[in-house]
Amino acid sequence: MWRGRKSDRGSVTAEAAVALPALVLVIAAAVGAVTAVTTQLRCLDGAREAARAAARSEPEVVVRDLATRAGPPGGTAEVSTEGDRVTVTVRARVHLLGGLLPDLTVTGRAVGLHEPDPG
Numbered sequence: 001m002w003r004g005r006k007s008d009r010g011s012v013t014a015e016a017a018v019a020l021p022a023l024v025l026v027i028a029a030a031v032g033a034v035t036a037v038t039t040q041l042r043c044l045d046g047a048r049e050a051a052r053a054a055a056r057s058e059p060e061v062v063v064r065d066l067a068t069r070a071g072p073p074g075g076t077a078e079v080s081t082e083g084d085r086v087t088v089t090v091r092a093r094v095h096l097l098g099g100l101l102p103d104l105t106v107t108g109r110a111v112g113l114h115e116p117d118p119g
Helices: 011-055 060-070
Strands: 076-082 085-094 104-113
Touching: 011 060, 011 076, 011 085, 011 104, 060 076, 060 085
Parallel strands: none
Antiparallel strands: 076 085, 085 104
């Protein structure tokens, strides 16, 4: 029969009480990282969609609309043209831990070349 010392009583509870907040913090950080990566990928998707439309010579209003619809909610789109190259940048803010940590801004950028007019 095992006989532990009386001073060991409750040590498992105390260790769990110390470890549990650290585990919760690690899980919250992992969820925040997944949220940031997902938002960044949606920014990139919106930028790619808009760059393809801009390459087809769609109006800038349509290009911005495509970028914001394909991008994450609350994202902003910026379109710039330099020669035959159009660059679309979509930015969005990620609220980490429900706003308890500072916000993170993620960006997706895509470049398209204007297609020649068929004709």
